[in-house]
Amino acid sequence: MNMLSGSEIVLEVLKSRGVKTVFGLPGGAIMPLYDELYDETSIRHILVRHEQGAAHAADGYARVTGEAGVAIATSGPGATNLLTGISTAYADSSPVIAITGQVPVQYIGKDAFQEADLYSLVIPITKHNFLVKDVNDLARIVNMAFDIALSGRPGPVHIDLPKDVQTKKATRKIVFKQFYTGKTPILSLRRIKQAANIIMKAERPVILAGGGVIISNAAEEIRLLAEMLPAPVATTLMGKGAISEYHPLSLGMIGMHGTKPANYAIMESDCLIAVGCRFDDRATGDEKTFAPKAKIIHIDIDASEIDKNIKSHLSIIGDAKEVLKSLIYYMQTAGLKKENTQWMSRIRQLNKDYPLPEPEETHPIKPPLIIKKMNSILKEDDIVVTEVGQCEMWTALYYKPRKPRTAVFSGGQGTMGFGLPASIGAKAAKPDSTVIDIAGDGSFLMMCHELATSVENNIPVIAAIINNRYLGMVRQWQELFYEKRYSYTFLGEKTNFVKLAEAFGAKGIKVTRCSEIKEAFITAIKSGETTVIDFEVDRECNVFPMVRPGGQIDKMIG
């Protein structure tokens, strides 16, 4: 019988799992796998310029599809370059599968050339990880990696693959099957009923939708629940897209840079239905004063999130979609009849009294105006990814997604440099969607070389740089909390982003006036080319509203 080599096994399993695109960069210890990829026609390999870019691209791919994203790197420095990307994926529960070469088994532990102890390094930033020592285990391990990454609360999985294991032939036939079914929690109907009873008695219910809603594809259930109660829906940063922000019950995002209606509604609520969120400190502010009047019902698939940051009155462990379905079903059969007229008029009032500040058409450009104009151009399947800083928070405040998986942020880690490669991953997965990276000038330079990846692989994304010449978010904090002592946050003004774009073979557009904003986006979209739009903006514009770090979320500045 013709037995498969380790490299062949990896590719066979990837194909059997429906993987069509992988991101990576080769080196010595992963050459056998790359040699196999050379002839592989059904997997597209996208060559990045830095391994961190591969991890973020795989992450972006995973977030917009819900499927696993795959990143490949060589051993040692190639592998350690992936770490920031893996950690970013871990913090946002994204199913990334990272495969790295490793020195041959007999050299492991002897400080061989380009050996790094990835096995130990990734333990705290992966859902699980493997070191493959026997090619006969490989098929099981790669299959398990997919099952683990995608089941329950998703997360990255790392496979360390020694060079000799890639070339050795298996002596056993490979089997394709599911090896790990996840630790599926059993849904407690008793708790569903208890939750329904609390909700039905509530007069001021609010739904808080987190990233778990997106991951479990529960946006439809969120809308159903919201409309049937009725209850307004606030989201966390990761939950953006869980409800169309054009829906009358949408409040926008909560937290430090949340909207006033969202933060006020949470503080007034008597019943907070929190779905798939982990009550991060940026979302809750001071946890002691968070939602003080509310009975909190916490729905999450990960039991360790319950009572970790915020103590709940009732918790339901389970997949968000399943839990919401049963909850809705139970309340329908129990004959829920509620009006909440007063609360609904209060919500309408909040939305009317506290709209987002309307950016004026002044010169220099106020950054929120860019996001507002972008909204008017984008179609419902278009995708917005961001870098980190003010650019991200302006997007969180002003960008109005209509669908899940069309708003992509590095939430938990806030990784500068995430946006451009993640956009490339998103565009590779969704070639028919326009993909825009709302970038800060600081963040953009951390991964700007990935423009080459975008251009050379013909994966055209748009990088819209909010160019304030500052590490703006840090500068904002310095202005507000450090007496305007701008310690090392000014980036200088010599960097020419248009030339930088052109140097990579991308299009560069410079925008200085409000009247040119829309045009620039339209030109970029129509061109079908990788485009960098350099928006010269008001340098010291701040993101408002804002809650002081650790402050009470309805005490907002601005």
Next chain:
Amino acid sequence: MPKYIFSLIVDDEPGVMQRVVSIFSRRAVNISRISVGPSEISERTARIILSFEAEPRKAKFMRNLLSRLISVKKITQLKSDDAVIRELVIIKLKNHHENILEQIKQLTRDSNVALVNYVKGYAIEISGPSVEIDHILNHIDQKYVTEIVRSGIIALKK
């Protein structure tokens, strides 16, 4: 702070201890005792018994975090009233002094600590609940002792 004892069934593979231990170290919780041995369930699994002190909410958090680990198959919390909890101690004698043998026999008589072995002239082995072992070790004459080793605890639900 309350004391907790967890008994884990884990995949017996390199690095599994690192996974378990890092859950605690990352949250600044000290594992006071830990022991590992093969489990009777299968050749590929091991049993880890560990104990630590924490507030109840933190202990529950630790348990949930451990149960997230793919390598952890089962977690049981053991409580002193419904589990047999034992620690093994070997006391090495100084200059072959046998003087404390009698002393230990006395001390173990009315306790749950058992004198399990006497390696003539070299060492005495005792086994029992940690608290009572503490008591005995505090009362023997240190001048006859060169070294004392204490195992982690092993424990079993009644």
